[in-house]
Amino acid sequence: MKRMIIDGISCEFENARNVLEVAKQNHIDIPSLCYCESLSVYGGCRLCVVENERGAVEAACTMVPKDGMVIRTNTAKLRKHRQMILELLLVSHRSECTTCDKSGKCKLQEYAKRYGVKDVRFPINYCKEPIDNSSDCIVRDPSKCILCGKCVRMCAEIQNVRAIDIANRGSSSIVSCGFGRKLADSDCVGCGQCAAVCPTGALMIKNEVSEMWKAIYNSSKSVAVQVAPAVRVGIAEEFGLPADVPVMGKIVTALRMLGVDYIFDTSLTADLTIMEESAEFMEKLKNGDKLPMFTSCCPAWIKRVENKYPHLMPQVSTCGSPMEMFGALIRQQYADEDVFSVAVMPCTAKKAEAKRPELIKDDERLVDLVLTTQELARMIDEAGIDFAHLPDSEPDSPFNTYTGAGVIFGVTGGVTEAVIRHVLGATTDESICKIAECGVRGLEGIKAFEITAGDVQLKIAVANGLANADKLIEKIESGEEFFHFVEIMACPNGCIGGGGQPSACQVRKAERYEGIFVADSECSLRSSEQNPALDGVYKLLRNRAHDLLHVHYPDHKAE
Amino acid sequence: MTKVDFKLIDSILEKYGCDKSKIIPIMQEIQAEYKFLPEAALMYVADKIGETYAELYGVATFYKDFSLNEKGKYVIKVCNGTACHVRKSDDVQEALYEITGMKPGDYISADGLFTIERVACLGACGLAPVCTVNGVVHPQMTPDKMRALIMDLREAERS
Amino acid sequence: MKIQSRQMLEDFRAESLKKLNCQSKQILVCGGSGCVAGGSLKIYDKFRELMERKGIKVDVILQDHVDHGDAVGLKKSGCHGFCEIGPLVRIEPAGLLYIKCKVEDCEEIIEESILGDNVIDRLVYHDNGRSYSRQEDIPFYKQQTRVALTNCGRIDAESIEEYIAVGGYSALSKALFDMSPDDIINEVTESGLRGRGGAGFPTGKKWAQVAAHKDAPVKYIVCNGDEGDPGAFMDCSVMEGNPHKMIEGIIIAAIACGSTEGYIYVRAEYPLAVLRLQKAIEDAEAYGILGDDILGSGKSFNLQICKGAGAFVCGEGTAMQESIEGKRGMPRTKPPRSVDKGLFDAPTSLNNVETFANVPDIINKGAKWYSSIGTEGNSGTKVFSLAGNIKNTGLIEVPMGTTLREIVFNIGGGVKSGNFKAVQIGGPAGCCLTEDHLDLPLDFDSTKKIGAIIGSGGLVVMGDDTCMVEIARFFMSFSTNESCGKCTTCREGIPKIQEILERITHGTGELEDIDMLQELSAVVKTCSLCGLGKNATNPVVSTLKYFKDEYIAHVKDKKCPAGVCRSLCTMWIDPIKCIGCTKCARNCPVGAITGQLRKPHTIDVEKCIKCRECKVGCPKHAIKEV
Incomplete structure (x- = not known):
């Protein structure tokens, strides 16, 4: 059994995929919006950053756990960075928490609360693409997408359907079915696994309550x-x-x-x-x-x-x-x-x-x-x-x-x-x-x-x-x-x-x-x-x- | 609408053995043919090589060289590398917009002649600021030279 | 013809050299991108036409050479480096360099310097009242040490025969027949060669890590020719000017690592480099230097070109691998490292163009020789491209550890206009260095100490007419456009920095904005996924460090000290220079300029819309932005 110290607590591990998993097994929840145990590691959201003894910061999802490693997950520096990352995500996210179907289950909402993000200091600028209501199963709202890429990886890696992918690049990136098509015209089979991993309200089950x-x-x-x-x-x-x-x-x-x-x-x-x-x-x-x-x-x-x-x-x-x-x-x-x-x-x-x-x-x-x-x-x-x-x-x-x-x-x-x-x-x-x-x-x-x-x-x-x-x-x-x-x-x-x-x-x-x-x-x-x-x-x-x-x-x- | 010659696309695909990893050179060849990537051609390629539309579209929109919109007869690339920027390429760019009557974001000028692209260094920093017209480099540009260049191209079109 | 043994290579070399020596004189027209843009190909055609007309025997390609007696060689060479004064024509064996040549000069050159042995003084380089007829005497060249660029500009860039004639592929044959893969790796390791792409990782170590995968069915060598840094054109020149040297380095790397497949990833903006490389690969294949059974050694290596499609981020190793695989060029997470699991999940060694171009000399002349150049821990030379506000724009190669002062003032000839202010080193991920750093020896370690990077070697010189806030904004707009969008900090953070800088350069910035810039830069730097993201804010951080007063002037006094930021400038007519020609008043679209004929004019700043029409048209340059 190998051992590492996370936040002063000795954590045992064997064949863990990354530090994030070691922490989880030891009941320490490092925040992450893009990591999913069944999908490939993406390293996109950067929320899971942790700090080692020398003050170096690294993402826990890509950090290989080593015997004797010492890290902290909640330093002042990390908290500040996480607050800023969340603020940046909130700028490009259409927040309507009181009326959003995802409210209460939204990871972004949860983390914003957890890290005390109260104020977004930049002009809000979310994606203006219209909501895609075409599918009988899933509703896609690009204005809430934070580009964590989980849906894309789910659709490709677990389902091999590949009905959605990220299009454009940089801040114009968007999850898309390609050529402006809608979900209903795509190869989507409606399995809803994308919505199951979506951390926000960007992909939701069609609500027919x-x-x-x-x-x-x-x-x-x-x-x-x-x-x-x-x-x-x-x-x-x-x-x-x-x-x-x-x-x-x-x-x-x-x-x-x-x-x-x-x-x-x-x-x-x-x-x-x-x-x-x-x-x-x-x-x-x-x-x-x-x-x-x-x-x-x-x-x-x-x-x-x-x-x-x-x-x-x-x-x-x-x-x-x-x-x-x-x-x-x-x-x-x-x-x-x-x-x-x-x-x-x-x-x-x-x-x-x-x-x-x-x-x-x-x-x-x-x-x-x-x-x-x-x-x-x-x-x-x-x-x-x-x-x-x-x-x-x-x-x-x-x-x-x-x-x-x-x-x-x-x-x-x-x-x-x-x-x-x-x-x-x-x-x-x-x-x-x-x-x-x-x-x-x-x-x-x-x-x-x-x-x-x-x-x-x-x-x-x-x-x-x-x-x-x-x-x-x-x-x-x-x-x-x-x-x-x-x-x-x-x-x-x-x-x-x-x-x-x-x-x-x-x-x-x-x-x-x-x-x-x-x-x-x-x-x-x-x-x-x-x-x-x-x-x-x-x-x-x-x-x-x-x-x-x-x-x-x-x-x-x-x- | 540009008519797509599917036989030609087939011959390009054949050259690359319908290999998924060769999608970028395949698209480059299609673009060399049509100056842009016609949607019909891309969908055809996707079906043939077994990529989904979403994936192919994702690749095509990632790279700045690919255009899904039709381009003008003259594609003018204004270099905005550091060397050109320091030597005032912005002024040249501005003059170009002004004389073609275009604005940033436009794909093609109203007369269908021009497409303006801003590129990040053409590697001819010694001649800064530079622009290229359909690949031909024009060195040491000034707003006046730019205006003259466009006038010449228009003149050539008329005769 | 396939060269099937070491002896055959030497025989072929001797023969090629003999042919080369038969040419009594040679005209080398620079065929680098810069000179081609200046019209050098027309000059080449003109030479050819004139020579045929005058009955001079022309040897265009060595391959077709038949013994003409005293034929004259006419060839397109690689970049000479001194792009500022192109198009360049070099006359061998006299070593004459004619600058700023025009088609009209061709006849005179033939008459005087080919048929005769005279120097045309008006076409040679002049500086400080002295004329320099021989290229090697020009200060720009004299102070350089050429390793990667040897023969670049001296030989026909498109001729494998010439490359072989001057000793090409001898390092390959040594590596194949005299050395084991471990020997090669040891030699390179001992030479202290470090990656020229920017990170400075020891090349030998990287190769050893790839070679260690003994059982991998396939391993790749990837040559990074995606030189995306704006203001850098070193790799372009090597690929265009001496493609075989780099290819030789790649093949040696392949033998050392046990690789059989390789890619050269070239930016799409370098069409000439692609053409030259394509020809070089085809020629090398035809001569049995690439492909199966290289030089009869039984070893194989296939090399192909992969053309980029316009994405700066593909210069990042893992993003490049994604791109070669036909995907969106987004960086992968590490681990796994590329040396273990890179291209198509196989062990991959990715090195930069210039790194490869150094390898043949290391093999031929030995590690000791190489490590004797440069400084401790930073062996060899480094190629820099000098651009921006500098007299001698061009490509230079100097030993590692040469100071910025030597480069900018001695070789580069100082700034072109105004006073020296700063040098942007290392491209969009680099830093601004100031006057205080002029005596800093430039190498990987010393730059790192002050938080800068050499990067790929782009040096853009800026004078006092450059606004540092605007430069930071420029780089942030570049990085915003080129961000792949994978990680939050780079995708969302950099545009926010850019927006703030836009505000500041437009005069609507506030003091708190400067704190916010620092806060944002810190997050982007510490948290971004790839090296490009991590370093993207360096231009902001370094300008904030060295030129904070300029930021303050923008936000507090609403002034741009360099007179660049238009919203912050007012147009002003210098009454001493103004001759009262009324041209500006006539050009002004809003009637803001008034004045009597032959009397100094004035501008009503309230009315002025800062269109600069007055300034552009002024025959006396009397109108200034202050």
Whole structure:
């Protein structure tokens, strides 16, 4: 173990990436606006400067920790420099803290407060580019951008989408889609990871809370809400609760208090997805169709296929996403009622998915509105509900049963594990523990493993993050690797790390991951086919099951 | 609108093997052809070499030599290196704006003849202040010489 | 023809030298950027035409040489350095230097100095009533020591044969056949050669760090020819004037480091340098000096040119690597260092043009010889470009440790007009040195002691007609335009400094502004990401240090002592000089000038809009700005 002294405290470290990380591990928060543990080091904001014994100043994000090093993070000199840096950033930032959606979560605001920046002594001069509202998922406001470059690195390094980059240079720099285009015309898949890392209000989830209030307050409409699996481990953090304790019961109570009429758990249609997708897969396997079959529940991934891999579309499962399936169920169940169908999702891309023409059936959208975990938390706040102290309640019948297999959809590898459970007929704790060891679990970016199903040896791959997906597909297309089944989730770690979740560090995401499996193990039923509600569902859908549960996306880019 | 000859772009791309790292020389060749970078040409290049529009635009707008706007027939670069500055290149620049009727920020003069660029040292400090017209160096400029130069160019256009 | 062995190189050298010696006389027309701009290529064409007309046998290129008996060589040489008095024509073997030549002078030169052996006095350099016919006698040249610039201006810049004839590529063959890579590195290390690009990092040490990556599949040598400092043109002249010398240095570096791939990054503003380098590389490839199996040694090295696209920041090593990779030229964070993970993530040695140009002589003449030049810890020579308000503008090479006084007054001939005030050294990241520093020996360490840098070697001399506040503003506007925008302090801080300086030069500055300048400069200096940002405020800091009174005069008295800042000046007619010609009164667009014919005129300062039309038109230079 190596040791360094930070602010007079002895800090142990081993293989730390930089001094910033060593400090963090030792509960010293060095301010930074451009550093992110999962992205490359940028060194742009310069707030993380620290001072060594000789008075030399260096940025902690690029400082290699060495045994015996002595630094201070809060000297008079540093404080003065940080104040000036913040002042300089505030000059080119449109401050409207009282009305800004980011207020309270804005890093710039937090630091300005922390370092006592009260006065900006230069004329304010922020970027005058208009707000880009074109995307269904994300809103971009260049006037609040501080050019930390996190969004650009996220889009390029983790997602390899590269829909945005910095254009121009110097003080004219701006984050841009290129050639004056808007997000909607770009390769953006709407995953929202850029907004998740944005320290200010320059990139935000499209806020549709007011739509929701409008529907709730409309007495002639009933409001039905489905809640995705990952929400139960994401929302807790917003209210100071640990992530590894699922809070689905509190979410249901809160929704009832908000005035929602019907509340469901999307895990049910996750089970339904497994039934449909497994059948589709077995069929393809039997018919000798081109494999691998790719999963279809992630809308950002679907968008990516359309943009980059249109030729792979025939290999993508035709199963609609669990959200879409639940939307169809609600429409069938409440055919006689004017129901406003809402989905609470960990995902920003779902907002765009709900608006897709393929999700309009019988001239009606299957889902009217998608709210992200963050927006739900905001509504709970707005209603003055003390979430942490809410009692639990149960979702509504008849769709109130689900299995652990449905719940684990929220993590990377979850869909795959649910399929394996179903295919192998694993219903006991023992058999599930065995599956857990086959290679499907874990937060690695790409996992590849084999399972034996009867007399077939199935090769399976799981990827999260679109850059990892690209790597995997390259291997598949080059013939280097072959898989029967491939699960892809656009967001790092799967839906628990979705763009609609409260933004979190990797430690938090690992807790969420644990939380999902806690929820899974608390279920009495663990494999999708055990879900007793499924019979009723198929009865309800009658001969329209295939039509309503499957989606056929166009397999080529509209020319 | 400038018409882009995609066959020509193809031949440039071929020369550089569609190599992403050669994007700067590729753009330099396109600019040598059109005097600026037509948007259609850049988008075509982006698609061919597998860069996104955002990235290509980012590179094109980073370097001052690249222009996404059409340029005048005569591109006049006024050197504002230290040596030229000390020898009053500002006055020359001002005279140039005045006689062409342009102002800082304009891409092209109303008659389409001139584009003014301020550059940071042409490396001919011994002849300060200097300017170049389509690459030809004019040494030891004065406001009067500048006015005369523009008059001559206009005259040449008329005949 | 590929040269496939050491012997073949020596044979070829002997042959080339023989051919060169066959030329009874040589006319070297300066083909440096400065003289080309002055029309030297037209002079070259005229010489050629005249010689053909007069039936003089012309040897244009050594390669095509057939033994004409006493043919006359006509060639475009590299920069002679004395740009102020260009276009320059040198006549060999007499060593005559004709200055400010015109096309009309060509005939006379041929008649007198080629066909005859006479000197045309009106074309030679005159100073203090003395005429200097031989280039080497001119004080400007006499006090220089040329290493990097040897043969620059003496040989045909476009001819590899001439370069070889005068001993070129002998250092390469020594390095290839007599020395191990470690020997080369040791020699360079012992010579004390330090990077000429500005930072002064020991070159041998850098090479050793790259060479230490024994298992790296590919390593790069990058030559930094992105000479962006305004007012500096040293590297330009080396690249244009003697490209092979630099290329030889690059190949030796490659052999020392075990590199097989190299780039020369040249500013786009140097088209002539690009052309000459391109030709030099092609020639070297054709002769087997670049490419596979160099001189039959079995070693390979490929070199290509990368043309910049207009970004000063690309002169910073890591930004340059980004640019070569086809990205936005924004500096990378360190670590990793370039020597470990540089271009395309491979170990990379990045050195400056002038550094490479010093290498062949170090290999040939030895470390001891090199370290005998210059001062302790600062071996060798340094090329400076002298520009601004100075008599002898041009390129000079002097031993490290030469004082500013020697450079400015002895070699440079002093200021051109007015009195000496300051020298801006090191470009936009540099400092202003004053009269107090005239006896400071210029080297890496001594300049560092006073908080200055040699930088790449640009010296811009300023007289008392230069306003130091305005100069600081000029550099800040340069840095604002050239900031890449990556780090907050440089992107946001420098424009704020510039805005304050704009205010001060416009007469609306206040005393608190000076404190703010200091505060901002400190943040930009300590917190910026790259060297360019860290040093960008040096011009402000140094002018504040040495010329604070000028700042105070601007903000407190609303006066510009140098009479530069227009908003702070008033136009004034010197009644002693004014002859009352009325021209100014007629030129004035606002009717601010009045006076009777043949009587001194006066300007109504209330009406005056400071357009200077009066001043420009005055035949007696009677109108002043005060």
